[in-house]
Amino acid sequence: MKRVLITGGAGFLGSHLCDRFIKEGYHVIAMDNLITGDIRNIEHLFKLPNFEFYHHDVSKFIHVPGELDYILHFASPASPIDYLKIPIQTLKVGSLGIHNCLGLARVKKARVLIASTSEIYGDPTVHPQPEEYWGNVNPVGPRGVYDEAKRFQEAMTMAYHTYHGLETRIVRIFNTYGPRMRLNDGRVLPAFIGQALRGEDLTVFGDGSQTRSFCYVDDLVEGIYRLLLSDYAYPVNIGNPSEITIKEFGEEIIKLTGTSQKLVLKDLPKDDPKQRQPDITKAKAILDWEPKVSRAEGLRITYDYFKSLPEEELYRAAYHREFEKK
Numbered sequence: 243m244k245r246v247l248i249t250g251g252a253g254f255l256g257s258h259l260c261d262r263f264i265k266e267g268y269h270v271i272a273m274d275n276l277i278t279g280d281i282r283n284i285e286h287l288f289k290l291p292n293f294e295f296y297h298h299d300v301s302k303f304i305h306v307p308g309e310l311d312y313i314l315h316f317a318s319p320a321s322p323i324d325y326l327k328i329p330i331q332t333l334k335v336g337s338l339g340i341h342n343c344l345g346l347a348r349v350k351k352a353r354v355l356i357a358s359t360s361e362i363y364g365d366p367t368v369h370p371q372p373e374e375y376w377g378n379v380n381p382v383g384p385r386g387v388y389d390e391a392k393r394f395q396e397a398m399t400m401a402y403h404t405y406h407g408l409e410t411r412i413v414r415i416f417n418t419y420g421p422r423m424r425l426n427d428g429r430v431l432p433a434f435i436g437q438a439l440r441g442e443d444l445t446v447f448g449d450g451s452q453t454r455s456f457c458y459v460d461d462l463v464e465g466i467y468r469l470l471l472s473d474y475a476y477p478v479n480i481g482n483p484s485e486i487t488i489k490e491f492g493e494e495i496i497k498l499t500g501t502s503q504k505l506v507l508k509d510l511p512k513d514d515p516k517q518r519q520p521d522i523t524k525a526k527a528i529l530d531w532e533p534k535v536s537r538a539e540g541l542r543i544t545y546d547y548f549k550s551l552p553e554e555e556l557y558r559a560a561y562h563r564e565f566e567k568k
């Protein structure tokens with residue numbers, strides 16, 4: 243049985259990856275410090291003999307007994323609200339955390355796949371964004387802690403690949419949504435759906451003309467799985483090229499939820515990217531991958547998930563469990 247370590251395994255993407263690797267017959271070790279992850283996302287796996295959970299901060303030395311075939315580094319705060327609240331942890335998990343994973347991978351002779359992001363393109367001046375574009379990032383702006391950590395993570399991973407000959411894979415993830423997103427993580431989809439369910443107006447930042455391209459989580463997981471098993475060591479964009487303005491997106495959510503509330507305009511946060519759309523030519527050619535789930539279908543499944551949560555979840559303020567402030 244192949245063995246995989248998934249850091250951030252209790253998070254939104256990490257937990258979906260745990261499910262996928264369990265389904266594929268792997269022994270899965272999920273590691274998470276539960277600052278932004280939630281144990282409830284993986285509770286259903288605890289009864290399985292081929293699943294283990296390590297409550298641990300990947301920024302500290304990691305020890306995993308036994309063999310490992312693959313390490314997937316998905317630990318990181320990933321929404322602007324989260325990384326503004328815990329900027330230093332965000333920098334540490336992208337730097338010290340990946341260093342620990344790469345070191346462990348050398349010892350175990352494991353292949354490493356890291357979660358990078360469209361944020362490495364910053365506020366892009368090239369549209370759509372191909373992997374060859376180097377980006378337009380403000381290192382000292384509010385998003386700098388996330389963007390630069392992820393850029394460092396890519397550089398560190400490539401260095402281990404070229405210097406140590408480690409097998410590495412880099413996925414650049416564009417906006418992704420689906421069940422298990424946190425209602426209070428500040429991202430636009432849970433924000434809009436939470437507002438609709440609470441009977442509040444939907445807050446559009448700026449004039450809503452900025453664009454994003456939303457990928458359903460199952461499509462993303464399929465792309466990541468294919469990339470891990472491929473022999474391609476350079477970054478690959480995985481995302482859904484179907485681009486929409488945030489204002490149109492708000493209108494779609496109003497229609498989906500049937501709410502009688504309206505869109506209200508709020509200030510645009512600093513350095514909010516004006517446009518974002520993945521060029522997925524590479525993923526198509528190398529992985530024979532493209533997204534299959536339409537936004538209408540994905541949003542319906544996600545809305546049903548949010549509706550099924552206990553009502554108090556709707557009113558839970560953004561929170562983080564205890565963490566060390568250093």
Ligand code: UDP
Pocket residue numbers: 321322417428429430431433434445446447448452454488510511514515
């Ligand atoms: N956004 C918004 N209203 C909200 C939350 C976010 O209009 O209540 C906007 C945000 O300014 C950005 C877009 O939606 O332009 C996507 O935001 P998100 O935080 O989901 O992701 P990111 O900016 O990292 O792509």
